[in-house]
Amino acid sequence: MSARPSFTVEYLEPAVVEAEPLPDEFSASRLRRSLVLLAAVVLAVTAVLVLVPGLSSLREKFMGAQPEAFVRAFLDRLIPNPSEIEHRAAREALAKGQAELAESYLKNAIALDPSNDGARLDMAALLLDRGDVAAARTHFDSLSGHAKELSTYSTVSSRLEASELAQALPPVETLRRRIRVNPEDLDARMELAELHISRGEYSPALDELLEVVRRDRNFRDDSARLKMLAVFEMAAGHPDLVTDYRSKLSSLLF
Numbered sequence: 001m002s003a004r005p006s007f008t009v010e011y012l013e014p015a016v017v018e019a020e021p022l023p024d025e026f027s028a029s030r031l032r033r034s035l036v037l038l039a040a041v042v043l044a045v046t047a048v049l050v051l052v053p054g055l056s057s058l059r060e061k062f063m064g065a066q067p068e069a070f071v072r073a074f075l076d077r078l079i080p081n082p083s084e085i086e087h088r089a090a091r092e093a094l095a096k097g098q099a100e101l102a103e104s105y106l107k108n109a110i111a112l113d114p115s116n117d118g119a120r121l122d123m124a125a126l127l128l129d130r131g132d133v134a135a136a137r138t139h140f141d142s143l144s145g146h147a148k149e150l151s152t153y154s155t156v157s158s159r160l161e162a163s164e165l166a167q168a169l170p171p172v173e174t175l176r177r178r179i180r181v182n183p184e185d186l187d188a189r190m191e192l193a194e195l196h197i198s199r200g201e202y203s204p205a206l207d208e209l210l211e212v213v214r215r216d217r218n219f220r221d222d223s224a225r226l227k228m229l230a231v232f233e234m235a236a237g238h239p240d241l242v243t244d245y246r247s248k249l250s251s252l253l254f
Helices: 029-051 056-061 070-079 082-095 099-112 117-130 133-141 155-165 172-181 186-198 202-215 224-233 240-253
Strands: none
Touching: 056 099, 056 155, 082 099, 082 117, 099 117, 099 172, 117 133, 117 155, 155 224, 155 240, 186 202, 186 224, 202 224, 202 240
16 A cells, blocks of 8 residues: 655745825725715705706706716706805905905916916906006916906906006106196096006096096097996996996086
């Protein structure tokens, strides 16, 4: 009878492998929060489609599989745009007179969405308030073709134009001296008005323009009256001032 083969078994020590920890964004708590948020969004969309009256046609559109572009467009209307959230925060800061905070929010809004025309227009206006005309022009030139549809476009455009023109004009005191020497110097009055407009000083600008209209309605093809109308749009946030000067202009014309 043949001998049985013998085997030798060697036991190896287990190796310890040290793995790097996952980044914070992959932590269990962050993943749980993300899943909860995703579930909330799904429930919100479902609730809107099922419960809100008048959405029967929309419910029909969602029956069956839908293209990704369609679903994304629908969710974009329901889920806040991060850039718009920053822009709204900037508007609130501006309303409280917190220019530096507003600028920070506007920078965030533009970084998140460079095509956010509303944020760029507000940034350009803020820069004009600070006298940084070149930076304001950079933002204005970055606007899309749809920017003209926004309510703030014409105001910022007019202010930017006045600010760029003002850079080539004489100092305020020089223009005032010219007017004191010759009250009929309508060119000086128009230039002084442009300087005031560039600084957002609408009341003194309107005073000069009104005086030009009073002395010569047809000066530079009625440019003083037309400029007053442009200033009324710029000063829309000051309704009492606009009403007052509209009344004064009407009294001169009619």
